[in-house]
Amino acid sequence: MQDAALGPSAGIAEEGAGPTPASWLQRLCEEVLCSSQLSVSLADAPPVAVVAVERYVAESPPPSSSSSALPKPPAPAYCYDVTLADGSRREKCYLAPPLNALVHRNALRAGCRLRLARCSYLYDEKKLSSGFLCLERLEVVPGLPDSDLPPGGREPGQQRRRPLKGGRSHYLPLWNSEDPYGDIWVASRPPERVDVDVSKLTSLGHLEMNWRSRIHFSPLLVRILHKARLRYYGKPDKKLDIPYQAYFEVADSSGMMSMVLWNSLCPEWYNSMKIGTVLLLEQYGIKTSYPFKTQPTPGDSRMKRFTTIEISLNIRDPPTKINIIPEKMVKPEWRLPEVRYRFVTRSELDYLPNNHCCDIIGLVIFVGRAERTKKREYGEDFWLHRWAHVVDGTSDQPFVLELFATSQPDIFEHIHPMTYLVCTQMRVVQDITENTPRTLYLTTSNESQMFITGWHKGQPYTRDAKVKNFIQWIKTQSEVDQMKKTVIGGYYPFPPAPNTFLKYCKNNKVESVLKAISEMERETEDLHYREHKRIAVQGIISAIRYVSNAAEDASGVEPIQCASLEQQQHPSMLTRKSRIKRKIERRREAEKKRDLSVFVSTCPYFTRSASKKVNLHEFQQKDSVPEQNILAVPDTLQPDRADKEGTSDTPEIEEMGRTCHDSWQSDLWTMVKDNLIDHLHYCTVFLESIPRKFDYMHKEFLMQQYNLHPAVHKPNEHRTNKKIHEFKSASGLGHYEVTILGINHDVAIDVAFLPIFCPEDPHLFRIEDIQNDTLLSCMSCTSVCQQETTSSERLYDTFPLSNETIKAAVDLDRQHVICILDICHLGEDKVEVFLNKIYKVMETDVNLV
Numbered sequence: 001m002q003d004a005a006l007g008p009s010a011g012i013a014e015e016g017a018g019p020t021p022a023s024w025l026q027r028l029c030e031e032v033l034c035s036s037q038l039s040v041s042l043a044d045a046p047p048v049a050v051v052a053v054e055r056y057v058a059e060s061p062p063p064s065s066s067s068s069a070l071p072k073p074p075a076p077a078y079c080y081d082v083t084l085a086d087g088s089r090r091e092k093c094y095l096a097p098p099l100n101a102l103v104h105r106n107a108l109r110a111g112c113r114l115r116l117a118r119c120s121y122l123y124d125e126k127k128l129s130s131g132f133l134c135l136e137r138l139e140v141v142p143g144l145p146d147s148d149l150p151p152g153g154r155e156p157g158q159q160r161r162r163p164l165k166g167g168r169s170h171y172l173p174l175w176n177s178e179d180p181y182g183d184i185w186v187a188s189r190p191p192e193r194v195d196v197d198v199s200k201l202t203s204l205g206h207l208e209m210n211w212r213s214r215i216h217f218s219p220l221l222v223r224i225l226h227k228a229r230l231r232y233y234g235k236p237d238k239k240l241d242i243p244y245q246a247y248f249e250v251a252d253s254s255g256m257m258s259m260v261l262w263n264s265l266c267p268e269w270y271n272s273m274k275i276g277t278v279l280l281l282e283q284y285g286i287k288t289s290y291p292f293k294t295q296p297t298p299g300d301s302r303m304k305r306f307t308t309i310e311i312s313l314n315i316r317d318p319p320t321k322i323n324i325i326p327e328k329m330v331k332p333e334w335r336l337p338e339v340r341y342r343f344v345t346r347s348e349l350d351y352l353p354n355n356h357c358c359d360i361i362g363l364v365i366f367v368g369r370a371e372r373t374k375k376r377e378y379g380e381d382f383w384l385h386r387w388a389h390v391v392d393g394t395s396d397q398p399f400v401l402e403l404f405a406t407s408q409p410d411i412f413e414h415i416h417p418m419t420y421l422v423c424t425q426m427r428v429v430q431d432i433t434e435n436t437p438r439t440l441y442l443t444t445s446n447e448s449q450m451f452i453t454g455w456h457k458g459q460p461y462t463r464d465a466k467v468k469n470f471i472q473w474i475k476t477q478s479e480v481d482q483m484k485k486t487v488i489g490g491y492y493p494f495p496p497a498p499n500t501f502l503k504y505c506k507n508n509k510v511e512s513v514l515k516a517i518s519e520m521e522r523e524t525e526d527l528h529y530r531e532h533k534r535i536a537v538q539g540i541i542s543a544i545r546y547v548s549n550a551a552e553d554a555s556g557v558e559p560i561q562c563a564s565l566e567q568q569q570h571p572s573m574l575t576r577k578s579r580i581k582r583k584i585e586r587r588r589e590a591e592k593k594r595d596l597s598v599f600v601s602t603c604p605y606f607t608r609s610a611s612k613k614v615n616l617h618e619f620q621q622k623d624s625v626p627e628q629n630i631l632a633v634p635d636t637l638q639p640d641r642a643d644k645e646g647t648s649d650t651p652e653i654e655e656m657g658r659t660c661h662d663s664w665q666s667d668l669w670t671m672v673k674d675n676l677i678d679h680l681h682y683c684t685v686f687l688e689s690i691p692r693k694f695d696y697m698h699k700e701f702l703m704q705q706y707n708l709h710p711a712v713h714k715p716n717e718h719r720t721n722k723k724i725h726e727f728k729s730a731s732g733l734g735h736y737e738v739t740i741l742g743i744n745h746d747v748a749i750d751v752a753f754l755p756i757f758c759p760e761d762p763h764l765f766r767i768e769d770i771q772n773d774t775l776l777s778c779m780s781c782t783s784v785c786q787q788e789t790t791s792s793e794r795l796y797d798t799f800p801l802s803n804e805t806i807k808a809a810v811d812l813d814r815q816h817v818i819c820i821l822d823i824c825h826l827g828e829d830k831v832e833v834f835l836n837k838i839y840k841v842m843e844t845d846v847n848l849v
Contacts, residue, residue, distance in 0.1 A: 023089035032121045039120035047113040052083035052712045059166040060237040077380045093133040106529035106827040110713040113141040174711035176384040177232040179409040189272040191326035205254030208306045211286045220281040222250035223336045226296040229407040253335035255304030259311040282321040285312035296447035297357035299340030339460035346395040356428040362390030368492045369706035371532040393473040400441035417486035417694040422451040487730040489706035490691030497837035527825035539740035542669035546662045548734035682833035683737040683750040692727040753835045755780040778805040816841040
């Protein structure tokens with residue numbers, strides 16, 4: 001189509017600027033409808049804004065013809081609707097399935113702009129006068145700011161948004177299926193004043209004994225003790241309107257029983273049914289229990305459990321009547337059980353067995369980026385999770401938490417350092433193997449719930465003794481000391497790979513676990529946005545290069561000058577390094593004393609107005625302590641001071657500005673590197689890969705960087721003039737590039753190794769997790785020493801590759817090893833590949849190097 005009205009001269013009209021201009025999108029629709037083929041190609045179309053990208057279940061594919069000789073590719077499980085805006089009009093369009101990969105990689109996303117190259121018009125043949133634009137070819141336009149884009153979402157007076165194809169009634173969250181999403185979900189239903197006739201009630205115990213002899217059941221009065229995350233079971237071949245399910249554990253004086261909320265009742269009631277909520281249920285159903293359902297661990301071990309039946313709440317057969325009883329109206333004579341917990345401290349965690357269930361509370365000092373893991377190898381469904389570290393004052397070690405989405409997106413997306421985090425129904429994961437570091441962390445279960453600062457008030461756990469002890473401890477802490485330990489985002493290599501490759505394989509065949517280096521390109525291309533995978537490749541460690549980052553130095557230190565191999569082996573270097581290290585230690589002690597004397601008068605955290613915002617009132621504590629010792633939420637931070645303490649003014653380039661190379665390479669690599677069939681380069685360390693020091697003044701910006709990209713564009717309410725590279729790195733001054741040569745000497749791959757540590761808190765990222773991996777341990781220890789030295793001294797002769805590192809590399813020369821690689825798609829075309837572990841291949845076994 002060569003219509004000049006749809007060419008560059010049309011432009012994008014600005015909203016609110018004079019008379020309403022003609023809409024380019026409207027003229028495009030008219031042009032497509034006038035085409036005999038209901039399809040047009042566009043040349044030099046102006047860019048239009050993407051304000052929403054939304055997902056829903058695809059239609060069931062038509063049955064394949066039996067005469068077809070060639071197999072058809074699998075139909076997509078999901079469709080995407082894209083809402084476009086041109087300044088005066090919005091148009092919701094259907095994305096042709098061949099373009100779905102643009103969404104999978106987060107290249108086509110809310111907030112970007114695109115140019116249309118071809119589109120068509122599709123009518124719904126089952127409806128009158130119903131149709132929509134279909135986007136068939138397009139180009140994402142890079143480099144345009146999104147600050148002036150219109151917000152997405154439903155406009156005032158607009159009807160509920162429904163998907164364009166397939167007769168679906170609602171959208172799914174863009175990146176997982178466990179979270180409630182869209183305007184069908186009721187945020188909260190207010191409790192109703194209901195007269196409870198106790199004489200008409202039945203009990204759970206009576207139900208279990210008599211349910212088979214009755215069709216209609218008397219009303220139930222129960223309290224919710226446990227709540228599971230949502231389960232979405234929609235499929236392309238299922239026509240259920242809202243296929244959701246949610247389990248609860250409810251109790252009365254006779255015991256505890258499972259209750260399941262079905263289908264359209266989930267959007268109406270799920271958000272309002274909280275832990276501790278009292279329900280009056282009428283016209284419910286009773287069914288035999290699902291035998292494979294997970295079971296929470298009750299806080300009261302003496303409570304009787306009824307496991308043969310479950311309460312079924314549905315919109316029909318029969319239509320359930322639900323009432324929420326306000327807590328202030330709950331009477332003691334109803335004898336409803338209280339919610340009880342199993343809180344443990346960090347000092348107690350070391351003695352708990354594997355798979356033990358517990359609850360924890362603590363102060364967040366690290367939270368990682370949101371990542372996704374495929375539920376099935378070839379599917380389009382993902383688990384959403386992130387890692388966090390939490391301290392409670394009872395141990396030098398933090399709680400290490402693996403947090404999966406618990407159908408609480410408003411909490412999951414707002415976990416940040418310096419917030420108080422409560423996690424319930426956590427499961428202990430530990431692996432104790434002789435002569436290896438202990439792996440110990442907690443992971444969420446199906447019944448886990450999470451709460452952060454702002455959500456604690458009124459929760460039943462505020463009355464727990466260990467929660468009160470934590471609050472007393474937090475009142476004694478200095479926020480400045482805790483802030484120094486805080487880190488957010490970046491690559492986090494946890495849990496560590498096990499000590500043997502056979503244990504890594506577990507019950508899988510080695511042939512199905514190992515990937516060929518030549519397959520790495522396909523592996524990375526198949527990744528979805530923020531998808532994380534851990535894979536194993538065979539090869540030979542052939543070269544190691546150190547890349548330092550002067551741009552990451554926030555202390556004004558000049559770029560590190562790399563020493564030659566001869567200089568590295570000179571003994572005087574080690575002597576000088578030892579002297580400098582002792583000098584640094586003395587200087588640090590003096591600085592600590594000076595900082596302590598100036599602390600009270602200069603620190604802006606401890607103003608009276610700040611201390612009033614502590615949010616400790618959520619726990620309903622009456623104890624008083626001096627306000628200057630309370631860990632306050634620092635909303636009163638001065639921007640200039642926060643900038644000096646938490647960020648660097650030195651810009652950082654996309655590929656981590658290289659100022660120094662120091663390398664080792666094997667003789668074999670020298671002989672074969674010019675004759676390779678393929679050499680893959682995956683050694684770039686992106687800005688998103690670097691853990692950053694947390695800055696409370698810019699917490700909204702930092703959370704946005706490490707959360708998943710939203711489905712609907714929202715203009716930034718908390719604007720910042722900073723870029724992510726301006727926030728100080730928590731991972732040291734550089735990284736390593738490691739070349740792995742294929743065992744057939746015909747292909748090679750370059751990957752990165754990122755030594756991660758936090759000098760202010762050595763327990764945050766633990767080097768001991770790789771202490772039995774000789775080469776990686778040497779590289780990490782060298783980096784730690786380098787960080788300690790350059791933090792306070794202008795050292796020009798620090799050598800990044802130590803004698804130990806070179807010796808460890810030489811020991812592996814020409815040996816076949818198995819390398820465990822962590823790969824993650826960061827969006828668009830950015831894929832990080834980090835070396836996590838190295839195993840040496842032996843004749844009879846596979847042991848750790």
